[in-house]
Amino acid sequence: MIIVNNVRQSVENRWRDLVDNGKRFTGISPNVDPNTPPDWFNANKFRKSQQLGRKYYGSLGFGQFLGLMVMLYHTEAYATLTSTGQSSNVQKLFRRYLSTLVHVKHWFDFDPFDVNSQAYQSLKYVRGLHRQVASMLTTKWERMEGRDDLPISQYGMTHAQFAFTGFVALYPKQCGLHGLSDDDFDCLLYFWRVIGYCLGCDDRFNLCNGTADEVVGLCQLMFTREWYPLMSADLPVCEGGVEMAKGICLAMNQLARFISYDVIMKYWYPILSIDNKTVELQTYSEIFCI
Known part of the structure; x- marks a missing residue:
């Protein structure tokens, strides 16, 4: 019981830090060196996480797809995604989310710290895109780092991590992940800790930093306090986001x-x-x- 209470308090503290401070820090942290693995990086554990990712690719994708849809219920996430003009019709949505699938496949297949690998090049491209959009919107919305809530902030990057792994963390069996050992489950979360780092997540705000219990607890808080109210509202808070989620389904229906x-x-x-x-x-x- 003491351990459970300690985890609960740790998760609550991380949640408050993320909400109170994460919005004012840029999404690509200066504390991240994408060319160098962090001190906590375990190459063997990451390779195992990649192997599990390839083995359970379909089930992971099922949870990720819901996460990517639900992310659009949030007004700021929707505004950020629409700012690029790459989501204005079904054809563009198809290209955008097919591209996302290809990027994730590279991350599961190759070494993210090998500058010649497809994973490294993919992550570099995504970081560059995030940096470009963040700069454009920061100027357009007249925001200042450290003072204002930023587009593509550390808070927003944690939201993105939740989109990719939150529902898998909370509902592994409902996503089709049966028979996972505790170590396998921990490895799947570890994968997104590493990829989050490579995309610019500071360890302080990285959703998947910590024990499996802490990560699941933070995902639960995030869903309960942010996504559940938006999803259960009688009228959509971000109607455009819901319509885009429907458009993504229509677009990807061509694949499945x-x-x-x-x-x-x-x-x-x-x-x-x-x-x-x-x-x-x-x-x-x-x-x-x-």
Whole structure:
């Protein structure tokens, strides 16, 4: 019980630091050197995490897809994504999220600290894109680091980490991850600690920094306090974000016919205890997916 209480307090402290301070720090931390593994990096553990990622790629992708959709319920995340003009129609959404799948595949396959690897080049490209968008929006919105909430902040990067691993951390079996040992589960979280670092997450704000219990606890707080109120609201707080999530499903349906906004929410609403929302499936193809 003492351990549980200590973990709970640690998670609460990290959450408060993230909310109170993480929004004012740029998303690409000056404390991160993407060319050099951090002191805590364990090459063997990371290689194992990559092997597990390749083995469970489909199940991980299922959880990640929900996370990427839910991220759009947040007004600022939606504003950031729409600022590039790469999400204005279904065709652009398809290219954007297919590109995301390719990037993640590279991260699972190659060494992120080898400057000649596809993973390193991919991460370098994503960091550059984040830096470019952040600079543009910081100027446009007249924000100042250390004083104002920033676009693509450390807080925003933690949101992005949650999009990729939050639902997998909270609901591994519901994502299709059965039979994982505690060590395997820890390795899957460790993967996103490393990738988060490579993308610019400061250790102070890195969602996956800490024990598995701490990471799951922080994910639970983040979902309960941020995403659950947005998802369960009778009227969408960010209507444009919900419509973009539906557009992503329509776009990615070209890759897998089971991808449908209604099907996904029909599955996840009961799991997430969103009891005030019901979904009526309209077509045989949607019904048979469930």
